[in-house]
Amino acid sequence: MKxxxxxxxxxxxxxxxIVGGVxxxxxxxxxxxxxxxGHVLAAKQSGMKIRSCTILPYGGELQxxxxxxxxxxxxxxxxxGGPFxxxxLLLIGLVSTFPGSAQFTHIQFLLLAVNLLPVLPLDGGQAVSVLLENKQNKYASRSVFLLYSIIASISISLFLSTYLPDSLPYVMISVFLAIQNIISYRFRKYxxxxxxxSASRSFSME
Incomplete structure (x- = not known):
């Protein structure tokens, strides 16, 4: 795994x-x-084979x-797996005292809060997308949820931009999410x- x-x-x-140091x-x-x-361990426990892992501002992306x-x-x-x-780490930060523990706990809280937002491709959005779909509306629900995620991520970026320059990293992340969702929506049919x-090939090999 790379x-x-x-x-x-x-x-x-x-x-x-620059703001907080090394x-x-x-x-x-x-x-x-x-x-x-956490995602990697969850994938392995589920019997999935991981090709690569890319670290992103909100966590990462597994291939x-x-x-x-x-x-x-x-x-x-x-x-x-990731939010868990x-x-x-958040629990460790809350019950332990060490140099920088307050800052460490704040980072975990923000990371957890962001990832649990019901917006793709965040973990909360992934979970909601899975729960909404069924065999009859699988692709339709995905498309609708992608559209919602595009609107939500753009709206978040516009809101955060009113707090520039302090909100610059968060604006960049929300814009990045919007771009990812737009790309996913454009290529959803492929x-x-x-x-x-892949499903038909798997079925024919059984």
């Missing part, structure tokens, strides 16, 4: 290093990696082999066709 850091993190990390940068990076390890064939239960467990890991083809 690990990499998305380039969008570089200006965000630079901002936090210690803040280190805590944020550690928190993001630990969050993503999972045959992800399109995963069951609702598997996808739900994977989506909740962050919740563990993804659906690929998923159906």
């Amino acid at each position: 690990f990499r850091i998305h380039p969008i993190l570089l200006p965000i990390f630079l901002f936090f290093m 210690s803040l940068y280190a805590m944020i990076l550690f928190s993001l990696v630990f969050h993503e390890l 999972i082999v045959n992800r399109q064939l995963a069951t609702k239960r598997q996808r739900l467990l994977i989506a909740l 890991a962050t919740a563990i 993804e659906q066709a690929f998923e159906k083809l």
Whole structure:
């Protein structure tokens, strides 16, 4: 499994290093990696094989082999694995006292709160998307939820932009989310066709 850091993190990390120093940068990076390890462990426990992991401002993105064939239960467990890991760090920060513990706890709270927002591709959005779909409306519900996520992420970025320059990292993250959702919406039909083809191949091999 390959690990990499998305380039969008570089200006965000630079901002936090200027504002809070190297210690803040280190805590944020550690928190993001630990969050993503939660997803990795959940995927492995669900029997999924991971190809790569990309660390993003809100956590990360896993490239999972045959992800399109995963069951609702598997996808739900994977989506909740990251928030569960962050919740563990948050609990540690709340019950322990160490240098920078208050800042560490604040980071975990923000990371957990952001990831549980019901907006794709955040973990909360992934979980809600899985729970909403069924065999009859699977692709239709995905498309509608993607449209909602586009509108929500753009609205969040516009709201946060009123607090610039302090909100700059969060504006960048929300804009990045909007772009990801727009790309996913544009290519949704190709993804659906690929998923159906993979499912039919899997069925014919059984």
